[in-house]
Structure formats: structure tokens, C-alpha cells
Amino acid sequence: MKSIKGRYSIFSLLRNAINYHEGWKESWRCPEPKSEYDVIIIGGGGHGLGTAYYLAKEHGITNVAVLEKGWIGGGNTGRNTTIVRSNYLLDGNSQFYELSMKLWEDLSRDLNYNVMFSQRGVLNLAHSDPQVDALQRRGNAMRLNGIDAEFWDTEKIRRRIPLLDTSDKTRYPIFGGLMQPRAGTARHDAVAWGFARAADSYGIDIIQNCEVIGINVNQNKVFGLETTQGSIRTKKIGVAVAGHTTQLMDMVNLRMPIESHILQAMVSEPIKPCLHSVVTSGATHLYISQSDKGELVIGGDLDFYNSFAQRGNFPAIEHVVQSAVTMFPAFGRLRLLRTWGGVMDMTMDGSPIICKTPIDGLYLNGGWCYGGFKATPGSAFVFAHTIAQDKPHPQNECFGLDRFEKGYTLDEKGVGPTPKAH
């Protein structure tokens, strides 16, 4: 990054400390939209902002706008449980998420912004012998693809995660677990802010409170779009709008293999450090980690019905909390501080869509189900390539929209075309 004003460093911190921290500059501008851009990205979450950044950095395209209907990072980027991992089984997914993981490892330095990426490890638990087999198979597949994975037996889990109930008396006894030591968490807001600041430094316009209400297409070619801040001309549009992918694609009459569902997450009151890794259990529908503030961040399953509400219902919260206190009995004493929901664009095979569409100049990045956060830099990187070169990057060739029709679905869990089951 060359032209960034007020580059963050120990010296800028000291300089500003002397001046009572009154000299800090805004991290990005709030410009009016121009009448024309080379590329417009719809959606100012991590994926959209990241795409704009990599368009500038990797492909030299800087006449770019990012349109956001609310405020940047206010959608699923600010609503997830901040877990980053690359523990996938299937070829295609495996390489893609590992690309993303490698970008995460250097992201803070690359963006000159501390995204607080913490490689504290993610542990998937097995509660039966078949689950042990499945996790070991996945661990072996990961290692064959050059990704780190370790199988932990119950004794090691007991030593490393002492608050977890590893006794025989618990409702779902623990038979072992698959650990990815390089996985972990990151500060989700910082990812949006870091990408926004870095993209802005290349002259990219980030336009908030600007909702897209129409996409202009002539003879199967994009030529602009209509927004609440007026018409803007462009020949290339990248869509990265998560839960509202169907609504954007409805504007050009493209039907999507997507259902939008609600996923809730919650945090407890903050406590002293007690949980040093991310612990997940597919069988009991739980993932839990401790934030740097000390809150336990807890997520679980979908509410299991189509919804755009950004809020969920009590049965799902109850189910998640039941899982948490069954596995960590000590956490039963804590009170929940906040709960919230996000809209997930659940695809028919549980894998994302990053591709060109049948309309020239319209590119799609969506279908992230509930795994979009960890993919943020990887998704942005390959999506920028797809837009700039008008062809997919080798790592997103498998994420085309035509894979459903052709029978090349990437169904990690093998549950079939039932979006809520992924």
C-alpha cells in the first residue's frame, strides 16, 4: 500500500499520544457517487470491500465504487461468531479455504490494520465412533492437501480444555476431536474497517446509505444501475450481498438455488480467560469461543425456516444454550448479554457461488451459508480476479452457478438439496 495517509505504526501512535489523540484522520472518505465507474461492487461487507481492495492491489483497477445500503460491516460481517478455519474435506473447498487461511495469516500486515487474527485452534468434537471415523477421514484429507490437522483423544482434550465435560456421565460423551491449530478467530469489524481503509487509500469510493433498486441491462449486457442516490453507469457489477442475493438477482430475472434462513448468535457476560480454543460440536449444534473482551461467543443452528428478519426465535436460543451448558456445565452460571440474528443465503449444496453469470458484466459472489466470514479474504481475492479477468481464478472454478444443473455439486456433508440441513 503506497499512498495511505497516516500509516498506522508505533510512531504514529506516539505522535498522536503527544497531541492528546486529536490528530487522527478519518479512515475513509464519504464521497458522493460519480456518474460512472469501471467496476461497481454491491455490498459493503467484508467480501465486497475486500474485492474492491484486491481489484486495486492485484489488478490495478481503482475507478471502483462499493455501494452499501446501510453502513459498512453492518450485515453478516458484524453478526458472525468470528471463526476462521480451513478444515474442509472436499477438493475445491479444501484448496479455496486454505488460500483464504494463507491470506488471513498476513492480513494485518497487508492492510496495515490489526484484524486481531488469533490462531488459537479450532477443535471439532466427536461424540460417537462413526464420528471419530468421519473426523479422522477429514483430518487425513486435510493433511494430504497440506493443511494442518491433529486428532486429539479424550485425554488430551481433557488436559487442554479443562472446563469441557469429558466424563462418561455427560449426555453426549466425547470420543475425541479434530484440531486445526492454525485456525482461530479474528475481530470481525476490524476486517471490514481494514479493507475499507485500504481500499479508500487507492481512491476507491465507499458509498454508504446507497441501496441498489435496479440493474440496467441491454442486450444481455450490464450498462449501469439505479440507486437511491441516482443512476450510475458501469460495465461491470460485482454482487456480494449475502442474505439478499435472491432479491438482487430477481432484478435481472435470474433464479437462485438459494433459500435465506436466520442464524442466531449470542454472547455471555465477560469473564476472565477460561477457554483458549474454539470448540465446536456438529452433533449438538454448538460452537463456542471466548472473545478478547472475555465474553463467551456462542452460535448454533439455524432457526430452520425461511426468514429475512435479522432476528430469531427463542427455541433456537434455548437449544444452543442447552448444548453449551451440557458440554460446559460451569457456564450454566453465566448470564446471556446479547443475542442477535443474521440472514444466511443457504445454497442447495452448502457451498458458495463465486462466478460470472449468464449476463455479461454481472458477477456473483454469494451463497455463503453460515461460513462466509472465514472466507472473506479468499473470496474477495478470487472474486476480484473473476471480475478483472472476466474468468474465474483456479480456486473458484468449482463454485459456478451451473454446477447444480451439471451435477457437480460440492456437498460437504452429503445431505442433498435441502438448504437448511447444510
Place this chain on the structure above:
Amino acid sequence: MFVIKCPWCGQRGQKEFTYIGDSNVKRPDPNLASDKEWSDYIFLRKNPKGWHDELWQHTTGCRVIFKVQRNTVTHEIRLTLPLSNKISGAEK
């Protein structure tokens, strides 16, 4: 939690029910459907933001499957009807 009116059992809590999906997806005749029609049937959904015609099952009650018209933004339920009834004009 919302309350759903089962056409057989009446008003019951949401926890007793299982969501199945869009009630207007119609299975084409496998002998006549093209590959495109078949994959559209399996994979494509309208996924509306607003009123949605859907199927629910009273899993822990009478196990009947029935139609529900529900708003995907407010979660308000406008109508529940037995499977044989038409719920909106969208049915094929």
C-alpha cells in the same frame, strides 16, 4: 416463538412443528421433464422477502403436513390450510 394453527389440532407452539419448504414447488413428470426442468425443480426457489407459501409438519402432534402463508420479514402467519386447499394464486 410463534404460534401456528394446525388445521387438525388448533393453536400450538412453534416447537411442535417442522418447516418443510416452499409449497409451490411442483414436481414435473419425470418421463416428460427436460434436464433443465428437473434441475430447476430440485434446485431453484423463489425465496421471497415478504409473504411466502410454505409447508409445515406437526411433527410432535398429529404429524399432518399442511400449508402456511407466513411473512419472512415479520414472521406473521396469515393463513394455515389443509394440504388439499389452494393458499394463493401461485399454485401450479
